[in-house]
Amino acid sequence: MSKDWNLPWEGGCRCGRVRFRITASPLLTAACHCTGCQRMTGSAYSLSVAIPGDGFAVIQGEPVIGGMHGEDHHFFCPYCMSWMFTRLGFTDAFVNVRAPMLDDPSWFVPFIETYTSEKLPWASTPAVHSYPQFPAPEDIEALLREFAQTR
Template sequence: MNRQGGCHCGNIRYQLSAEPFDADYCHCLDCQKTSGAPFGAWMDFKAEQVSWLAGEVKEYASSDNIRRGFCPECGCTLTYRSTQYPDYLTLSICSLDDASGISPKYHIHTQSRQPWLTIQDNLPRFIRSRSQG
């Protein structure tokens, strides 16, 4: 396992020591706003499975417990982290150098899906988070 990724400008680089244990499409309004896209595509890791090779992610609190990380140079969305689960880190799938091998397994926060976006796959859909249904 030697997948690598980083931001758009190359300032931030990371390497993964494992495959993600989960991956999803998130349609929440925060993901829409921070990505400028109708959804985010995320992959989940234990924090120790992500090694930072160059640069430093800048984080901001998008809510009480959530920290969103981005490159301070190009603004590329890179990470999502809950302070309630410090052992886990979520990365943007498309920040990988080759994202073709990672596929989301379900859709979350579909209550916020843009009405003009038609989901055409058969993946499970959750109105809120997967744990909230």
């Protein structure tokens, strides 16, 4: 089923010095409850939209790597330090964009929630699927298909 996402979307950091554009439909939406996300957001969880890698581009400014400096790269505005997006070290297939960084995140609802094993006891989301850590690799394709049917 083809969805009209009204693309392209744009977004940026809090101060506006770094901007990005999304030209491909989202693959999945998520809330992550891991303690790393809690600490980087200063909240109970992070909210993200998985975007195909070739459908995401920084169009203004130059984000810097922050957070943990491991295999995954968390990109921030060098001025206001807003956490904007993450590129996973094992793939260029998608970029996890922080949903609140979109100019209009009003449509966003997390489809899955991850790391519920680390969630704060009072934190809840309307996610359809919950995982103590991440979904099993063999479940990803079915999740992507199911998410594609939700819009």
